[in-house]
Amino acid sequence: MAHPPTYVAGQRASRHRLRVLGGAPWSARPPPADARDSRRFSPFVGAKSLFREVWARPPGCQTELRHAPEAKGRSMSTFANADEVYTYIGGIFEIATKEQSFIDATAGTGLVIKLIQTDPDAVIVIDFPGQKVATGDAAQSMDSTVQLRMSSDNSNRFWQGKLNFTLAMAQRKVKLDGKRSVALKLLPLTTGLFDVYKKLLVDSGREDLLIR
Structure with a gap:
């Protein structure tokens, strides 16, 4: 045979x-x-x-x-859609623009940050002189002095104190263009809002977004 x-x-x-x-x-x-x-x-x-x-x-x-098995630890995006990004990431920036420490730090700088996020795609403009936040289509055409690019998941990690911003920039996970020095001066101030952001998630019943 x-x-x-x-x-x-x-x-x-x-x-x-x-x-x-x-x-x-x-x-x-x-x-x-x-x-x-x-x-x-x-x-x-x-x-x-x-x-x-x-x-x-x-x-x-x-x-x-x-097909090779999917790598362990890989997960889907934290946010289901752009509306969730605007609710939570946009929400914490709304609070930041009205915090006295941020008002004092940005006085006379004309700092306007356009935050461009991916997964899901979302655009947020933070106008510190005007103390207001714009999102979505309204934010797309607005001018800014600083452009910040990062994933929506990394935004969620940052506001919980789980992302080293400087290291993320070095790894190209975060890209910052424009008046970088002015924007970077706000980094120490953000730590005071980490608990505020986490409370925002908990109060909204979104403990699933918390990073343990």
Whole structure:
């Protein structure tokens, strides 16, 4: 009875070309006893494989493709839509614009921050001189002195004290353009609002947004 062929990956120059070799069912042909260069038949040379066995079905059978499992710890976006971003992230900025410490720190600076967020997409403009916040379409066309880009999840992490802003900038998770020095002076003031933000989530019944 004929055995199904075994597919064995080619070596070196032919590594990406498959050739059919006869042999025992579902196993690679053993190396010849008088092989001078045993490296040719070794599965590994250092950390790289030069000889790989491909377990294939007989010709005529459809090959099954399997997807790699999703990495553990990967989750969906924290916010379901832009409206949730405006409610909570926009909400904490509404509070910040009316905090006396922020008013004093931004006096005479004309600081207007346009926060552009992703996953989900959302745009928030924080007008510190005017002490107001605009969101959505109204914010899109507004001018600003600083443009801040980050994911909505990272905004949620930041306002809970779980995101190192300076490190995130170095890792390009956060991008800050415009009058950076003025905006960065507000960072120490934000720590006083972390508990306020978390209370906002709890009072709204959104403990699921809290980062433990």
